Amino acid sequence: MNAKDTTVTTRPVTRQTFDEVLVPTYAPAAMVPVRGSGLDLWDQNGKHYLDFTSGIAVNSLGHCNPIVVEALTRQANTLWHLGNGYTNEPVLRLGLALTEATFADRAFFCNSGAEANEAALKLARKYAHAKFGPHKSRIVSCLQSFHGRTLFTVSVGGQSKYTEGFEPLPPSIDHIAYNDIEAARASITDDVCAVIVEPLQGEGGVVPGDKAYLQALRDLCDQTGAVLIFDEVQCGMGRTGDLFHYMTYGITPDVLTSAKALGNGYPVAAMLTTHELAATLGVGSHGTTYGGNPLAATVALTVLETINQPEFLARVKQAGDKLRGTMEKLIADYPQVFTLVRGAGLLLGMVVTDAWKGRSKDIQKAAEVNGLMVLIAGMDVLRLAPALIVSDEQIAEADRILRVSIDGLLKA
Known part of the structure; x- marks a missing residue:
């Protein structure tokens, strides 16, 4: 190591450094966050922001939550990683907690939503091959869905912009319109091994699933022997006011995937399923180096135990109602900008009018200038x-900043 390398950890870096050394798969904001606490964030210049993104529905207990920090620190001083030749106490406790809290009998742990969906799709294929034969291999997904960025999961996702240039894509994958029961009936036939759906589409525009549609998918899978997979990577873990969104509908999948909020920012994901399906994946049939390591499992268990409390979930529903009501009032006051608000709990989408088509990013940028971080779901x-710990006062402050931001755009 030469002299200049000894200062790498303290070397000044800026947003320009991203353009110089990182692969340009993102176009991050001009500001660089450096510190967070709860819903508060500060950038390199000391400017304060109210964070209404939670890292894309990840930091559900807020930045640097002291309960999570304590659990991570304790485990970091105990045991980090073993490899899958050994199990560990934290992952066993997490597996017990998740199966006791859900329909599932078995859990597989990995590192990201894409990996959880990859595992779910591989499981469905292998199960169908073993029980029915190789002809039963087709996967049905929805247009505008998002299931991850591996070649398999991005192909299953229903947004062609993410697959352009990566052809040839994995075969035997079909996409149908979301919430279209007739399209589902036409597509889900005896050669289908899996139907994968988000009960609430996130990246596709924050579009709630109709209960009748999700029930139709359940019925069609029962009739054809297909595996029903609910992707709850974004809408699960308390986001909509229930621990998982399938509970809201009372419709139980065969497989459920979870990630994002499961670790509150620490990379961890889970695929949950039944005894019958889990038996398909025998020793050596699937795996991951880091999945279920003691650090990740400890964090996830702490997050799960914090969120899965009646009082906590009741407050999420209350806060969701408050946020929706506040945004409905904002929409009523700015009918030239927004048409409606949709979603569930604390995952809401505000749809712009025809006059503002393609301009959701402009609103996002204006809000950021005024100290509010929000997301877009398409343009x-x-x-x-x-x-999920957002207060009524923070909801009111977000409303105030959004109004100031929209006023500024309207005057421009």
């Missing part, structure tokens, strides 16, 4: 996904 939807 026509402003997405709000604050931490």
Whole structure:
């Protein structure tokens, strides 16, 4: 190591450094956050922001939550990693907690939503091959869905902009319109091994699933022997006011995937399923180096135990109602900008009018200038996904900043 390398950890870096050394798969904001606490964030210049993104529905307990920090620190001083030749106490406790809290009998742990969906899709294929034969291999997904960025999961996702240039894509994958029961009936036939759906589409525009549609998918899978997979990577873990969104509908999948908020920012994901399906994946059939390591499992268990409390979830529903009511009033006051708000709990999308088509990013940028961080879901939807610990006062402040920001855009 030469002399200049000894200062790498303290070397000044800026947003320009991203353009110089990182692969340009993102176009991050001009400001660089350096510190967070709850829903508060500060950038390199000391400017304060109210964070209504929670890291894209990840930091559901807020930045640097002291309960999570304590659990991570304790485990970091105990045991980090073993490899899958050994199990560990934290992952066993997490597996017990998740199966006791859900329909599932078995859990597989990995590192990201894409990996959880990859595992779910591989499981469905292998199960169908073993039980019915290789002809039963087709996967049905929805247009505008998002299931991850591996070649398999991005192909299953229903947004062609993410697959352009990566052809040839994995075969036997079909996409149908979301919430279209007739399209589902036409597509889900005896050669289908899996139907994968988000009960609430996130990246596709914050679009809630109709109960009748999700029930139709359940019925069609029962009739054809297909595996029903609910992707709850974004809408699960308390985001909509229930621990998982399938509970809201009372419709139980065969497989559920979870990530994002499961670790509150620490990379961890889970695929949950039944005894019958889990038996398909025998020793050596699937795996991951880091999945279920003691650090990740400890954090996830702490997050799960914090969120999965009646009082906590009741407050999420209350806060969701408050945020929706506040945004409905904002929409009523700015009918030239927004048409409606949709979603569930604390995952809401504000749809822009025809006159503002393609301009959700402009609203996002204006809000950031005024100290509010929000998301978009496509170019026509402003997405709000604050931490589940958001207060009524913070909701009111977000409303105030959004109004100031929109006023500024209207005057421009």
